[in-house]
Amino acid sequence: MTIRAVVVGVGHYLPERVVPNAEFEQTIETSDEWIKSRSGIERRHFAAEGQTTSDMATRAAEAAISAAGLSPDDIDAIVLATSTADLTFPSAATMVQARLGMTRGFAYDVQAVCAGFVFALTNANALIVSGQAKRVLVIGAETFSRLMDWSDRSTCVLFGDGAGAVILEAQEGDGSAQDRGILSCDLNSDGRHKDILYVDGGVSTGTTGYLRMQGKEVFRHAVEKLAQTAHAALDKIGLSGEDVDWIVPHQANIRIIxxxxxxxxxxxDRVIVTVQDHGNTSAASIPLALSVGVERGQIKPGDLLVTEAIGGGLAWGSVVLRW
Known part of the structure; x- marks a missing residue:
């Protein structure tokens, strides 16, 4: 018998405000065509004034819990991936725990920027496989609109806000690649590349700061490292790209995808693409794409999925799971 972490519920939340590319034409030198041709993005959602990461995370969590037919009392742990927590501390995860009315278990944040949800899934999988938890709520949520330098056309048009969530549940498998649930994980980081993608603020500066990115360098690393980590995760279970029903990638840029x-x-046609509607929502992008893929009827029970992402750090990784 093998214990697998199986997805039993998925949900997402997007802020009401939709921002089309044309809106940026009023404030910076850009155009809808310029943005689409370089990123594939057509629109994104921005959080309302006063709306926080934990607000959106809670909405996505509620949707996932409802889809699973569970209640907050059925959840043992929350792992929330974000780089834009409401406060320095406490964690956004504990705020979600309180808003859900969940008075048992434990909750914590994971910070690996755009790769955060892959790292959070791997954490949650370890909790379940080790017997620390039976059901784990895994959330990716971001308000990256609060980190934008609105005069920098190379970055401010790329990002959006939102949240997605899945519930993982311990179930028995036979130990083969045909099991449902998480089958393998692959995580990596290389701190030597900090300067190509970072935020120039924090405790050391006393400011929130702005996102800074060397786009060409990020692109160069992304394609190579994302393919490498996906192959590494598939190799661990003796599978290849031919076995994959859906790639569910981090939604950063259509050319990277x-x-x-x-x-x-x-x-x-076997890749879930949502970047045109959401922009880059960092740690929220994969769970958002998973939820939308299910909503569209693309992702079905038994499908083999590969999720992969890269973010500041650099940090990158992948998870192979059977839906």
Missing amino acids: EGTAKRMQVPM
């Missing part, structure tokens, strides 16, 4: 799929030899 296309380049990674090509290296994995997976056609684009």
Whole structure:
């Protein structure tokens, strides 16, 4: 018998305000065509004034709990991936725990920027496989609109806000690649590349700061490292790109998504793409794409999925799971 962490519920939340590319034409030198041609993004959502990461995370969590037919009392732990927590501390996860009315178990944040949800899934999987928890609520939530330098056209048009969540539950499997649930994980980081993607604020500066990015360098690392980590995770369970039903990638840039799929030899009609509607929502992008993929009827029980992401650090990784 093998214990697997199986997805039993998924949900998401997007703020009401939709910001089309054309809106940026009023304040910076850019155009809808320029943004679409370089990123694939057509619109994104921005949080309302006073709306926080934990607010959106709670809404996504409620949707996932409802989809699973569970109640907050059924959840043993919350792992929340975010780089934009409401406060320095306490964690956004404990705020979600309180808002859900969950008075048992434990909650904590994971910070690996855009790779955060992959790191959070891996953490949650370890909790379940080790017997620390039976059901774990895994959330990715971000308000990256609060980190934008609105005069920098190379970054401010790329990001959006939102939240997605899944519930993982311990279930028995036979130890084969046909089991439902998380089958393998692969995590990596290399702190030597800090300067190509970072925020220039924090405790050391006493400011929130702005996101800074060397786009060409990030692109160069992304395609290579995302394909590498996906292959590494598949190799661990004796599978290849041919076995994959869906790639559910971090939604940063359509060219990165296309380049990674090509290296994995997976056609684009087997890739869940939401970047056009959400922009880059950092740690929220994969759970948002999972939820939308289910909503659209694309992702079905038994499908083999690969999720992969790269973010500041640099940090990157992948998870292979059977839905």
